[in-house]
Amino acid sequence: MDIKSTQADAYKLLHQGTLALARAERQGLRIDRKYCTQEQNKITELISNLEGELKQSSFYKEWTRSRGRKKLNIDSNAQLGEYLYEVCGHTPPKLTPSGLGSTDKESLKQLDIPEIQTILRIRKLKKIRDTYLKGFMKEQINGFIHPHFKLHTATTYRSSSSSPNFQNIPKRDKEAQKICRSALYPRRGHQLLEVDYSGMEVRASIFYHNDPTMKKYINDPDSDMHGDMAQQIFKIDDFDRSRPEHDTLRSAAKNGFVFPQFYGDYYGNNAPTLACSWGEMPENKRWESGQGISIGDEKNLGEHLVSHGFRSLKSFTNHVQDIEEDFWERRFEVYNQWKKDWWRKYQNQGYIEMLTGFRCHGPMSKNDATNYPVQGTAFHCLLWSFITVDKILTKKNMKTRIIGQVHDSIVLDVYPKELDKVCRLLEYVMTKKIRKHWPWVNVPLDIDADLGGVDESWNELEEYKFDEK
DNA sequence: GGAACTCGCCAC
DNA sequence: AAACGTGGCGAGTTCC
Numbered sequence: 001m002d003i004k005s006t007q008a009d010a011y012k013l014l015h016q017g018t019l020a021l022a023r024a025e026r027q028g029l030r031i032d033r034k035y036c037t038q039e040q041n042k043i044t045e046l047i048s049n050l051e052g053e054l055k056q057s058s059f060y061k062e063w064t065r066s067r068g069r070k071k072l073n074i075d076s077n078a079q080l081g082e083y084l085y086e087v088c089g090h091t092p093p094k095l096t097p098s099g100l101g102s103t104d105k106e107s108l109k110q111l112d113i114p115e116i117q118t119i120l121r122i123r124k125l126k127k128i129r130d131t132y133l134k135g136f137m138k139e140q141i142n143g144f145i146h147p148h149f150k151l152h153t154a155t156t157y158r159s160s161s162s163s164p165n166f167q168n169i170p171k172r173d174k175e176a177q178k179i180c181r182s183a184l185y186p187r188r189g190h191q192l193l194e195v196d197y198s199g200m201e202v203r204a205s206i207f208y209h210n211d212p213t214m215k216k217y218i219n220d221p222d223s224d225m226h227g228d229m230a231q232q233i234f235k236i237d238d239f240d241r242s243r244p245e246h247d248t249l250r251s252a253a254k255n256g257f258v259f260p261q262f263y264g265d266y267y268g269n270n271a272p273t274l275a276c277s278w279g280e281m282p283e284n285k286r287w288e289s290g291q292g293i294s295i296g297d298e299k300n301l302g303e304h305l306v307s308h309g310f311r312s313l314k315s316f317t318n319h320v321q322d323i324e325e326d327f328w329e330r331r332f333e334v335y336n337q338w339k340k341d342w343w344r345k346y347q348n349q350g351y352i353e354m355l356t357g358f359r360c361h362g363p364m365s366k367n368d369a370t371n372y373p374v375q376g377t378a379f380h381c382l383l384w385s386f387i388t389v390d391k392i393l394t395k396k397n398m399k400t401r402i403i404g405q406v407h408d409s410i411v412l413d414v415y416p417k418e419l420d421k422v423c424r425l426l427e428y429v430m431t432k433k434i435r436k437h438w439p440w441v442n443v444p445l446d447i448d449a450d451l452g453g454v455d456e457s458w459n460e461l462e463e464y465k466f467d468e469k
Numbered sequence: 470g471g472a473a474c475t476c477g478c479c480a481c
Numbered sequence: 482a483a484a485c486g487t488g489g490c491g492a493g494t495t496c497c
Contacts, residue, residue, distance in 0.1 A: 076493055077476060096476065104477055127478065130491060156487060158481090165489045168480035176479085201481085201486095265485045371486045375481090379487095407481045407487085 003439065010357030014151050017383045020390040020402075021149040021159070027401045027413065028144035029166075030185040032457070036133045039179060043129040050122050059115040063087075074122065077103040084111065124176070132180040135164040145184075147404055151383075157358040157376040158407060159383070166404045166411075169458075181459035186413040190399075192452040193419075194461060195426050196409030197382060197445060204378035205262070206443050207355055209338030213331055218443045226254035232323055233257060233274060234301065235308045249301075257320070264367030267324040271317040339370045355440050356380040381445070382408050384437065385430045392425060416454055423449070423466045 051074060054060050063080075064072050066087045073079055078100075084090050085101035092101030093110040101107070105123075108116045139145050147166035149159050161167045169184075170176035186192045197203075199218070206214055217225040224241060230253035231239040240246050256273040310316045328336040346352050346369040351361045354373045358380075364372070382405060389410065390402050399415035400422050414422055427447065435441045451464035 073493075075491095078493070081476095098475065100475090102476085123477080127491080131479075131489090135490080154487060158487060160488050161480095162489060165480080168478085168489065170479060172480085180479095260485055263485045266483080268484070367484085367486065375487060379481095409481090 004353070004355050005357035005438075007357050007359065010157075010354075010359075013356065013380060013383060013387070014157075016387045017151050020387045021151070021405070023390060023394070024402045024404055025146050025148055027403050028146040029403050029413070029458075030143055030187060031136050031140050031145055031183050032185060033137065033140065033143055036137050036183050039183070040129050040133050040137075043125050043133075043179075047122055047125050047129075050118055050125075054115060054118045054122075057115050057118075059113065074119070075126070080119070124173075128170070128176050128179050132164075132169065132176075133183060136183055139164045149405065155360065155362075156372045156379075157354070157356075157360075158379040159405065161404075167406045178459050182457045184458040185455065186452070189454060190413050190415055191419070191454045191456065192458055192461060193412045193414045193422070193449060193464070194409055194451075195412070195430065195447050195449045196406075197378075197430065198448050199446070200378040200381060200408040201374055202262070203443050203445060204381065205335065205374045207377060207440050208342070208373060209335040210442060211332050211334035211338070213333075214335060215443060224250075226250050226258055229253040229258055229323075229327075232326075233320065235305070257323075261324065261327060263371060267317060267320040270324070271320040272313065274320065275313055275316055339366075342373075343369050354380070355438070379407055381434060381438075381441070382410065384434060385426075386410055388429045388433065389425060392429075393422075398422075419451075427466055 054074070063083045066083055067079070081092075081101045081103045084103070085092050090101075090111055093107040094102040094104070096102045105120055108120060136145055139147075145164060147161050148163045149161050149166070151157070151159055153160045159167075170180050202214070203218060206218065214225075217223050227239055227241050227246075227250050230236065230246070230249040233253050234249050236246065236249065241250060252274060257270045260270055260273075305316070310319060342352070343366050346364060351359050352364070352369055352373055353359045354376050356377055358376055360372050360376075386402060386405055393400055393402070398418055398421075400418045401413050402410055403413045404411040410426070412422065426449075430447050431445050434445065447466075449464045449466060450461035452458065452461045
């Protein structure tokens with residue numbers, strides 16, 4: 001048990017991984033060229049209308065005037081920042097790493113200028129058109145794109161992808177998702193299947209720290225880590241995940257506290273994010289009753305929290321600070337101790353070594369030293385599964401092929417008659433066989449799947465339960 | 470005219 | 482005392 005892999009094992013994974021990824025790359029993904037062109041034209045038309053509208057505004061006219069003889073470029077954030085922060089004298093809500101006033105979406109929204117909405121809309125449309133649709137067309141050969149996957153560039157020994165990047169195609173934003181993913185198809189007569197490891201990074205962290213509380217959260221299907229945190233953060237006594245308003249708070253806790261904390265963030269950043277769950281709240285102001293989402297019983301979250309004594313961001317921040325302390329000093333005490341031990345070990349030996357045998361050298365911050373092994377190892381589980389599934393598909397001469405990978409998921413181009421067989425294979429390799437190969441996998445691994453119909457695009461996937469078949 | 474940089478934004 | 486991890490890429494910009 002608990003036998004770590006050697007550096008030779010790591011090399012083997014890298015080598016076989018590169019070969020398997022190259023096969024996926026060669027396979028590629030069909031794109032609808034006609035759709036891409038039409039959609040690009042539609043967006044161009046939209047943008048030109050929006051730009052025309054913007055140019056009518058006094059905001060734009062003043063901006064132009066302020067530049068004198070210099071040409072104005074709507075796409076230049078340097079010019080926008082100069083106008084907003086130097087000419088108009090707005091205080092930048094945030095600075096960039098180099099110390100200039102930021103013009104990102106977050107900052108611009110806070111300035112509360114109506115024309116800004118148009119600028120943000122244009123930005124978003126250009127991103128979709130130029131990075132994705134144009135990018136697909138640039139890289140396509142005979143109607144197929146062949147995203148490239150590398151294993152030697154990321155410092156964590158994760159993978160990277162390029163030409164085009166397969167790993168950052170819009171998903172969260174539904175409008176962008178639809179436009180971009182509707183361009184991507186399986187081979188004719190085939191269907192797309194995406195299988196992902198659920199909570200892989202959290203589980204990979206357990207391989208290292210073996211924290212009993214976190215293990216219980218993973219092993220006990222009735223427990224709910226994010227729900228518990230939502231309950232604690234927002235002081236909800238009768239928390240019920242099946243209630244939509246409570247599930248919203250659960251997501252807020254998950255994305256605004258739990259995950260950032262795991263990456264090394266702190267309450268000072270978490271509190272303002274969490275505070276947005278019940279409405280925008282400018283610094284130094286106080287909450288009023290009547291603000292925020294409804295939480296049932298004819299109450300809303302604003303009132304609820306005010307009644308618990310949180311009238312200002314400051315008092316809420318203190319509350320989140322207490323929760324952070326409880327989180328690391330009590331709830332996940334063992335995890336916390338591992339972080340300390342691991343950091344000490346890095347300081348002593350000058351490198352860290354993953355369970356998979358990979359070594360990270362070089363200067364690292366505290367957060368780096370504890371994040372790298374988790375992130376790398378989580379990906380290596382996916383990579384091992386990728387290699388193993390690919391080998392079997394090839395060996396058995398199946399028509400199904402793997403076409404890509406997104407850190408904790410595998411994307412396949414499935415021959416419909418092989419669907420059941422492929423699903424059984426994935427289930428077996430990803431949740432069972434891997435535990436025989438790597439005995440330090442000390443918690444069950446779990447997968448979810450999404451399936452598209454025959455000849456349907458990547459936009460059409462729907463949740464697919466293996467065991468109900 | 471290309472390399473290298475910043476910034477913003479997409480994914481996990 | 483300090484304070485969010487990993488990537489790729491387009492556009493603008495600056496430098497050589």
